[in-house]
Amino acid sequence: MAHMGERNGLDLGREHGRERQLNVGRARAPHAEEALGGVRFDFGIGLDYNFTTAPATCSAEEDGYFVKMSDTAAIKKLSEKAGVPDGVRVEGVPPELSKSGLEKDRFQDVNWEDQSLYTDFFFGIAPVGIHHNAYIDGLKSWRLKNWWDKMWFYPRLRELVTDTLQSSPDSPRPLARVDDGDKQVLYQADKGARVTNYSPGKDSLPARFDSMEWDEICQKGSRPWYNELFGDDKGPLRV
Template sequence: MSAVALGYPFPTLLNWDGEFNRPEWHFAGSHIAKLESLLAVIEEMLGGGEIDGGADDDDLAVLVDAYDIWFQLPPSVLIQRYHQLNSEANERLRKQWQAAQRNTASAFPVSPPKQSIIVTTAKDCQPDSESGSDPHYDHWPQSPMPNDLYGEGTDQVLPLLFDPARKYRKIRPRCINSGMIMGTMRSLRQVLRRCKRKIETVTRSGRQLWSDQALLGEVIGDQEMWREWMRELGSSWDGSSSKYDLSTLSPEVRDIAAKALVGEQFEFGIGLDYNFTTIPATCSAEEDGYFVKLDDHKAVEEESLKAGVPNGSRINSIPKELEYENINESPLSKIRWGEVPLYTDFFFGVAPVGIHHNAYINGLKSWRLNNWWSMMWFYPRLRELVSAQLRPPQNNEKPGPLLNISSQQDGEPNLLYWPPRIQRQNKQVTVFELAKEEHPARLVPIDWDGVCQKGSKPWHETLFGDGKGALEPRRP
């Protein structure tokens, strides 16, 4: 509902009404199926089929958890931040490569990686090898955020033995949280194929997997160890060869190096949202954020103080990415973003694109899911926004792009993204169904009455709360 209200391409539900249990893997079936089903739909869309009008390698896909994520900012902001995060990561990687080769006479032929996939971060590096996967977090880079982000004691685990979440409150996020995965179709297909091969290997060996988060983390860990080895090779490059001795490497890096030497791929362009700008986890950040109007500087100061931000507020204005929202006429074009309440992380000084409600201490997750919906800025006008987004085009009306920013450099193309072609006419939430004997893979439209089923209270009362009943049928 939040995605539709904000103008995102209409969501596709994966694993809806299906059976994904693997009894020998505890609850792994539903978790691992997240990655398996995303791969299935990407393979279908890139395979030349007609599903959803097809897709191109450079199209963007976003996978989010179903039950505890709300969007609060439009897709243009998410896309801009995706490119910004990639640009920042590419610069860090370039400097790392350059630093490793400072004593070499000629350029190392393996170029620095280019990032194309963003995964949200966590403060707590869990799960680890007990999940059946080992992300090898010891080889992951430290956060590039300021080392005094949380003031005195930043990166120190607090001695709270009976509080498994808050003891990580002052840790700069540097580990994986799979609540949101975003990237190009081509790069995601490569990563997910790698995950699938790992799943098949585990199945043959009789081991267990019970976390998509740890499985994807293992792929990232392999990537980071490969990068570590590449930087080591680059440091001894003499113009024609590098000196290396596998016996000097740690066992896990040695294993990666040996496999890479016979052609196995480990670089996938995966990186993390260290800045908390996309859809950050709220676990171990329970008191770090709250709703505030960003133009109300006194309120921002007060909430920053309440959160414990050292040295005052870190927020000066609305996110610069929202400046582009008023260019084209849309249901959101008249929103004055500084005057509506936005969930804001006061330590990072950012209003993220969405909220991941995984803060579980003292029942916070269920409480916030039940009590914070009415605090979202769009709640008073939710029915109006959703109805406007569901309205079919009128009189050959052409849909607008999700994002259109003119390039600031000569010769560079504009940053231009469109919604999927089929959704410009067929404005419905869909369910992805795998191919069966009786039909090929397909997207099946589903109505709100089919999606919103939980509890006895009508869904429209829970979501709209305006007493006006269900949405009116869409007119052709």
């Protein structure tokens, strides 16, 4: 009897689950139809099939390194070292950089072919970022420290940070401009609010959010954050 009761309960549970799925399916049907008809097809989700944003480095510790796109000999050598089969897969500067999609006034003097860019030789791309999850032999912490100054923006990082902080909040510069037929799509960053630190209430004092300055946000450990970040011995950041 106990087994029969359990079975009946399971059957009822399955029936209830099927009914819920049918109801949910009906509720979502209009959205599905709109998506298939091209009316609404942007749900804020993208699939990065080629790992052009940030390929993982876990179990792929030797798949990528820094190289100039103009140095074909180095690309060939590093591809062979990484064990890439059937020749070189890197095809040069990423199209989004060669099309000058970034702000022209800030990066117009950058020759991307001569910039040392982190490149994944198996995927054949210079990704937007590096996913530092190569934990074996302590690689993650070592690379975070020893690869920071290899990033293309490192020599001009203080300039870029200062320029960004000095930009007027009323007219933020677009992150990117993308040509779309006869018009141009601008990607804007969200207007950032001041960073705050939560202080819980105590006794008769209410809880509050206190604004934080740059020095409070960025500091970790005893070494000044600007020395850790910029490494240029120019002292504190002045905006």
